[in-house]
Amino acid sequence: MATKEYFIPEHYGNKVSTVDNEGKRKWIYAFQPRGKFYKYRTWLSWFYIILFFGMPFIKINGNPIFLFNIPEGKFSLFGQLFLPQDFVILAIAMLLGIVFIIVFTLLFGRVFCGWVCPQTIFMEMMFRKIEFWIEGPAHVQMKMAKQKVKPRSYYIKRGLKHIIFFGISFVIANTFLSYIIGVDALIEIIRAPFGQHLVGFIALLAFTAVFYFVYAYVREIVCTVICPYGRLQSVLMDKNSMAVAYNYNRGEPRGRKRKGNDDLGDCIDCGMCVNVCHTGIDIRDGLQMECVNCTACMDACDDMMIRVGKPTGLITVASEKQLETNTVGEKSFDLRKKLMITLLIVLTGAFTALIVSRSIFDSTVMRVPGQLYQENADGTVSNLYKIKLVSKSAKTLPYHLEVKEKEAELIYVGQPLDSLRTGEHMEETFFIKIPQDKIKSRKEDLHVQIMSEDRVIQTKTVSFLSGY
Numbered sequence: 001m002a003t004k005e006y007f008i009p010e011h012y013g014n015k016v017s018t019v020d021n022e023g024k025r026k027w028i029y030a031f032q033p034r035g036k037f038y039k040y041r042t043w044l045s046w047f048y049i050i051l052f053f054g055m056p057f058i059k060i061n062g063n064p065i066f067l068f069n070i071p072e073g074k075f076s077l078f079g080q081l082f083l084p085q086d087f088v089i090l091a092i093a094m095l096l097g098i099v100f101i102i103v104f105t106l107l108f109g110r111v112f113c114g115w116v117c118p119q120t121i122f123m124e125m126m127f128r129k130i131e132f133w134i135e136g137p138a139h140v141q142m143k144m145a146k147q148k149v150k151p152r153s154y155y156i157k158r159g160l161k162h163i164i165f166f167g168i169s170f171v172i173a174n175t176f177l178s179y180i181i182g183v184d185a186l187i188e189i190i191r192a193p194f195g196q197h198l199v200g201f202i203a204l205l206a207f208t209a210v211f212y213f214v215y216a217y218v219r220e221i222v223c224t225v226i227c228p229y230g231r232l233q234s235v236l237m238d239k240n241s242m243a244v245a246y247n248y249n250r251g252e253p254r255g256r257k258r259k260g261n262d263d264l265g266d267c268i269d270c271g272m273c274v275n276v277c278h279t280g281i282d283i284r285d286g287l288q289m290e291c292v293n294c295t296a297c298m299d300a301c302d303d304m305m306i307r308v309g310k311p312t313g314l315i316t317v318a319s320e321k322q323l324e325t326n327t328v329g330e331k332s333f334d335l336r337k338k339l340m341i342t343l344l345i346v347l348t349g350a351f352t353a354l355i356v357s358r359s360i361f362d363s364t365v366m367r368v369p370g371q372l373y374q375e376n377a378d379g380t381v382s383n384l385y386k387i388k389l390v391s392k393s394a395k396t397l398p399y400h401l402e403v404k405e406k407e408a409e410l411i412y413v414g415q416p417l418d419s420l421r422t423g424e425h426m427e428e429t430f431f432i433k434i435p436q437d438k439i440k441s442r443k444e445d446l447h448v449q450i451m452s453e454d455r456v457i458q459t460k461t462v463s464f465l466s467g468y
């Protein structure tokens with residue numbers, strides 16, 4: 001199919017949508033989108049919001065499903081506890097995550113931002129909807145903002161809106177904190193007298209203030225200026241990446257249909273795609289860093305196309321290459337995409353295998369330095385060992401040590417430990433004793449079993465020395 005030469009506006013790449021010509025912030029009054037994609041996003045966001053607020057209460061094997069306790073160096077992923085000893089696994093998991101993000105973005109563009117990112121979900125599906133509910137639709141808000149003398153009701157509504165915004169920010173901050181310190185610790189902070197958890201309370205207020213400031217004032221600037229993932233788009237995407245795009249082959253030349261200008265494209269220049277865009281851009285200007293692929297403009301344009309009796313999909317999901325070759329809508333599942341999707345599946349599998357195969361128990365058994373062996377008066381030989389342990393199980397485990405070899409006896413030095421608490425580093429010293437007539441060589445391998453009741457949790461091989 002023949003392609004049309006696309007008119008690139010003069011301001012393309014030179015203008016920030018949220019800044020006016022004098023360099024001042026341009027407040028975006030985004031219209032509420034309506035349409036199938038907005039409906040899907042609404043369902044998805046409800047699911048997401050329930051998940052976000054509910055997850056801190058979900059535990060697997062006694063561990064929170066997700067925990068990122070940076071101050072204590074404790075992390076939980078799908079109920080698996082990670083401690084600083086798991087640094088290598090965490091580092092590999094992070095690297096896999098980064099590669100996953102790069103490949104995913106290369107394939108599907110910034111779809112994560114518009115559909116999954118908490119910033120967009122909370123801003124567009126919660127705070128913006130409350131704003132519409134209290135202050136009215138975008139055109140009413142815009143009109144009111146321009147009015148020099150404002151009625152009393154304006155200030156009452158704004159005050160109410162900000163009180164609700166602050167309240168929701170407080171709930172988000174609590175939930176956010178519960179992902180860091182765990183919901184049990186958070187409940188303890190809430191229940192305890194104010195003075196006992198002053199630091200926790202200050203942290204809670206600080207988080208609340210940040211969330212409130214972001215959702216009440218900063219808004220789309222998080223996506224268009226602050227977020228590092230957004231800034232990386234230009235290097236992560238290429239001509240084959242899929243993104244929300246205006247099909248200029250179909251739309252241009254744009255304009256309102258009048259008698260005498262029948263050779264116009266399908267874009268009637270109604271401006272609805274711009275009105276609904278919460279980052280304030282005109283998707284018809286081409287692929288832009290500010291676009292978070294929320295698909296609101298697709299809904300708005302589809303609605304317009306239906307009204308004027310044209311096919312939907314003038315704004316659609318397409319790659320730059322598809323636009324250039326006028327092959328929008330044609331399947332482009334080439335080898336490169338197949339390879340990338342395979343890589344995504346492999347990475348997800350590798351990440352899952354890493355987490356699942358990880359031992360919940362770390363231990364090292366060493367001979368105590370400077371002690372070779374002791375020949376005892378009772379006709380036995382003994383060696384002295386030290387064991388260091390850390391448990392990543394959510395529960396406190398009953399614990400004792402055994403030696404697998406029947407002829408060997410294990411004798412603790414001092415009071416033996418009887419339980420292993422989560423995340424606590426423990427160590428103890430013990431002898432292994434073997435009758436001289438049972439020893440078969442100068443150096444033998446013995447197996448120390450770490451037991452929890454009747455269950456062998458781990459087996460460690462140690463060498464036993466003698467004067468044989």
Ligand code: SF4
Pocket residue numbers: 114244273276277278279280281282283290291292293294295296297298
């Ligand atoms: S251009 Fe369209 S998809 Fe991109 S942010 Fe604006 S409304 Fe969303």
Ligand code: SF4
Pocket residue numbers: 246251254266267268269270271272273274284300301302304314315
């Ligand atoms: S909504 Fe569609 S028809 Fe209206 S200006 Fe945007 S691209 Fe053109």
